[in-house]
Amino acid sequence: MNKMIIKSLALGALTLGVGFTTQQVSASASYRTVKTKSYASTTPAYHAKNATKSVYLWNSTLTKKQHNLKNYPKTTWYVQKSVKLTNGKKTGIFYYVKNKSNSASGYVWRNYLTKGKFTATSGKSTTTDPTVATSNNSLTFKYVNADSGATVASTSWVVPSKLLKSGASLSEGTSMKSALKDITSVLSAATADTPSGYYITDTTYPDVVTSKVGETLTFHVLPLLSQN
Numbered sequence: 001m002n003k004m005i006i007k008s009l010a011l012g013a014l015t016l017g018v019g020f021t022t023q024q025v026s027a028s029a030s031y032r033t034v035k036t037k038s039y040a041s042t043t044p045a046y047h048a049k050n051a052t053k054s055v056y057l058w059n060s061t062l063t064k065k066q067h068n069l070k071n072y073p074k075t076t077w078y079v080q081k082s083v084k085l086t087n088g089k090k091t092g093i094f095y096y097v098k099n100k101s102n103s104a105s106g107y108v109w110r111n112y113l114t115k116g117k118f119t120a121t122s123g124k125s126t127t128t129d130p131t132v133a134t135s136n137n138s139l140t141f142k143y144v145n146a147d148s149g150a151t152v153a154s155t156s157w158v159v160p161s162k163l164l165k166s167g168a169s170l171s172e173g174t175s176m177k178s179a180l181k182d183i184t185s186v187l188s189a190a191t192a193d194t195p196s197g198y199y200i201t202d203t204t205y206p207d208v209v210t211s212k213v214g215e216t217l218t219f220h221v222l223p224l225l226s227q228n
Contacts, residue, residue: 030061031085043078046097047118049111053196057097057106066106075099076117083107109224111191133158135172135214141190146201146220153195157186159213172214183209190219199224 048055051073057066062085069075077097084093085107095113098105133140133156143152159170159180168179177183186208194200198221207217 030063031087033060033083034086034091035084037082039079039081043080044115045117046077046079046095046113046115047075048073048077049114049192050196055108055112055196057104057108058094060096060107062094062107067104069108069112072099072104074118075104077108077113080105082110112196137170137213139176139186139189139211139213140216141193142216142218143195143198143200143221144218146222152198152221154216155193157189157193170213172212174213176211176213177209179213186211186217190217194219194221197224198222 048069051070053070055069057069058064059066060083077095077099079095079097081096082093083096084091086092093110094107095110096105096107097113138156138158140154140156142154144150145152159176163180163182163185164170165179165181170179176186180186187205190208191200201220201222211217
């Protein structure tokens, strides 16, 4: 029952234009710790969500890069603690992680990690869904810089069959809301595909609710962490 209520609230937020917000952080100024939660007794395991992108482990004030997760594609990271960091204007939740040998550690934005140990199938689909995006099975996510208007990246999302309602099928022009079990899956996919180093600035997503197979959805983004 609680799960149904949560989904209903999430859908209502999209429909009313309330939408979701993304953690906004920047390394342009020194950060301080607002709140800490220790995981020293359990050290839950995580691995990089996308091991091909440059994602950095930082020092505690987010002013110095320690390691690049791209250089550790098969590494399992163990969370020591969760910290809420702020520079007075922007705030983010970070995990302080270490590898098994303790040779690498640092703070990383939590959305760059996926729960669970790295395995040979990490990040790979276990379904028989098509891998080639067409106008009959996908949506295109276009990420535009909110300040300059320049296109940062575009990705195609092939809709997984496991997300479809029983008996639903896809073709160009099919309403995503009518085909999906949960329309918020579109936003989850768009957030997961956000270009590394950027965050979505939009706070409402009316186009997600009315989206159709084969369409392009535009999301506005800004740099998340300074790469200088």
